Amino acid sequence: MPEDLKTVAIAAENTKPGASVRGGGQKLPGATITAPEAEPAPLRAYPAKLFVEITTRCNLGCFMCVKQTDGCGMSEGDLTPETFAALEPAFPQLEALVLNGVGEPLLNPHLETFIRRAKSSMPATGWIGFQSNGLLMTDSRALSLVEAGLDKICLSIDAASPETFRKVREGGELLAIEKAFTALAAAKQRCNRPEVQVGIEYVLMNSNLGELPSALRWAAEQGASFAIVTHVLPYDESHAVEAAYSNCTDEAIALFGAYKAEALRQGLDIHRYFESRWKYTKNPEARRIVSLVDAMKNEARQRDLFLDISKLLQLDSGKMAEVAAVFDQARMVALEKGLELRLPGVALSEKRQCSFVEDGGMFVSWEGNVSPCYFLWHSYSCFAGGWQQQVQPKVFGNLAERGILDTWNDPAYRSFRENVLAYDYPNCSGCGLAPCDYVQTEDFRQDCHIKDVQCGACLWCMGVFQCLR
Numbered sequence: 001m002p003e004d005l006k007t008v009a010i011a012a013e014n015t016k017p018g019a020s021v022r023g024g025g026q027k028l029p030g031a032t033i034t035a036p037e038a039e040p041a042p043l044r045a046y047p048a049k050l051f052v053e054i055t056t057r058c059n060l061g062c063f064m065c066v067k068q069t070d071g072c073g074m075s076e077g078d079l080t081p082e083t084f085a086a087l088e089p090a091f092p093q094l095e096a097l098v099l100n101g102v103g104e105p106l107l108n109p110h111l112e113t114f115i116r117r118a119k120s121s122m123p124a125t126g127w128i129g130f131q132s133n134g135l136l137m138t139d140s141r142a143l144s145l146v147e148a149g150l151d152k153i154c155l156s157i158d159a160a161s162p163e164t165f166r167k168v169r170e171g172g173e174l175l176a177i178e179k180a181f182t183a184l185a186a187a188k189q190r191c192n193r194p195e196v197q198v199g200i201e202y203v204l205m206n207s208n209l210g211e212l213p214s215a216l217r218w219a220a221e222q223g224a225s226f227a228i229v230t231h232v233l234p235y236d237e238s239h240a241v242e243a244a245y246s247n248c249t250d251e252a253i254a255l256f257g258a259y260k261a262e263a264l265r266q267g268l269d270i271h272r273y274f275e276s277r278w279k280y281t282k283n284p285e286a287r288r289i290v291s292l293v294d295a296m297k298n299e300a301r302q303r304d305l306f307l308d309i310s311k312l313l314q315l316d317s318g319k320m321a322e323v324a325a326v327f328d329q330a331r332m333v334a335l336e337k338g339l340e341l342r343l344p345g346v347a348l349s350e351k352r353q354c355s356f357v358e359d360g361g362m363f364v365s366w367e368g369n370v371s372p373c374y375f376l377w378h379s380y381s382c383f384a385g386g387w388q389q390q391v392q393p394k395v396f397g398n399l400a401e402r403g404i405l406d407t408w409n410d411p412a413y414r415s416f417r418e419n420v421l422a423y424d425y426p427n428c429s430g431c432g433l434a435p436c437d438y439v440q441t442e443d444f445r446q447d448c449h450i451k452d453v454q455c456g457a458c459l460w461c462m463g464v465f466q467c468l469r
Contacts, residue, residue: 066233084117098130098468099129132154185223200228202228213333268288425451
């Protein structure tokens with residue numbers, strides 16, 4: 001194996017001249033004494049962001065919504081003023097209040113009241129926003145929202161053509177989104193609040209992939225200043241065909257690509273690996289293929305990479321190239337139109353990053369239940385990793401029983417956040433044994449690393465799913 005195929009890029013934090021020194025109070029030669037750095041958001045005594053589900057009701061029946069699938073254990077209801085009042089002790093330190101959930105926020109009749117009450121207590125730099133399908137956005141509703149203090153709204157469009165839009169957003173019309181943009185623009189002008197941000201969310205699927213650049217251009221021309229693109233989360237096998245991301249990680253794909261290229265250089269077909277592996281009597285070619293793949297596995301172990309050989313051998317590189325090309329077009333449109341664009345990955349990211357926990361987020365359901373993230377917010381079934389998984393919520397209490405800051409600082413909740421930040425849990429999507437009894441259980445207790453965080457099968461931290469945050 002050529003040496004360049006064995007090179008591992010290791011990101012390390014280097015000590016720099018003039019770095020701060022703590023303890024003892026003595027100034028060392030060449031060092032600078034600075035104030036202690038602020039504690040990381042998840043370890044502070046208060047949440048930095050609140051994601052509050054103000055309703056689970058919706059006026060649409062989109063096929064890619066979790067509510068339309070078997071295994072969904074969500075009940076319908078609205079967040080009450082009493083439950084919202086229980087959030088108020090966290091407002092003075094809050095960086096963001098995101099009024100999102102499974103439902104349509106505009107259906108909650110108290111929405112403007114909630115925004116106004118939170119705005120009066122939050123820091124001047126804090127913002128309030130939500131995502132909406134936009135169908136209920138009238139001139140008067142846009143005005144009342146902007147007057148109440150709304151800072152950011154994200155409209156779902158998912159298509160550039162009316163035909164595709166109707167198919168994806170069952171019951172929706174693209175014309176309604178255009179009217180919502182117009183209403184919000186008028187409200188911003190009337191309230192003299194040009195800083196209010198209006199953007200879009202685009203749920204990317206194989207059926208609407210090609211329309212992304214046009215949709216971004218259309219949205220920018222309507223007045224959108226930002227766009228969030230997220231892959232669809234498949235909830236069952238029939239929806240999995242819509243997923244445009246690869247279930248292998250970027251680093252696994254890169255490693256496989258290097259060994260595949262080496263196989264071609266040697267005149268071997270790496271895709272004959274399983275055929276070669278299980279031959280009772282192997283010819284020289286089969287032995288070389290097995291030896292090459294074994295070397296790849298060994299390198300993966302040394303680099304602590306999860307390799308699902310079966311998935312890698314079935315990798316659709318053509319589809320990945322198609323998605324990447326569309327993303328390049330999307331970036332060009334965003335640059336041309338001055339649109340702030342957040343794109344997901346083409347494949348899963350090997351380096352996991354849970355923005356929900358790292359940003360100090362806390363999730364509150366309409367019933368007042370406290371959870372750590374979107375993935376563990378509700379009971380539902382999904383097919384995200386290529387297999388059917390029943391997800392059970394992780395709940396650290398209810399605000400009717402205990403205060404929000406007491407819940408946040410509960411030792412069990414803090415320990416959970418610390419364990420998430422350690423990222424010492426399996427990558428179930430890259431494991432050939434998944435789904436195993438550790439994660440595919442009604443009562444999760446631990447994973448195969450003997451950890452009690454239910455994050456091994458989560459793809460939110462792997463760069464393919466995004467939201468307003």
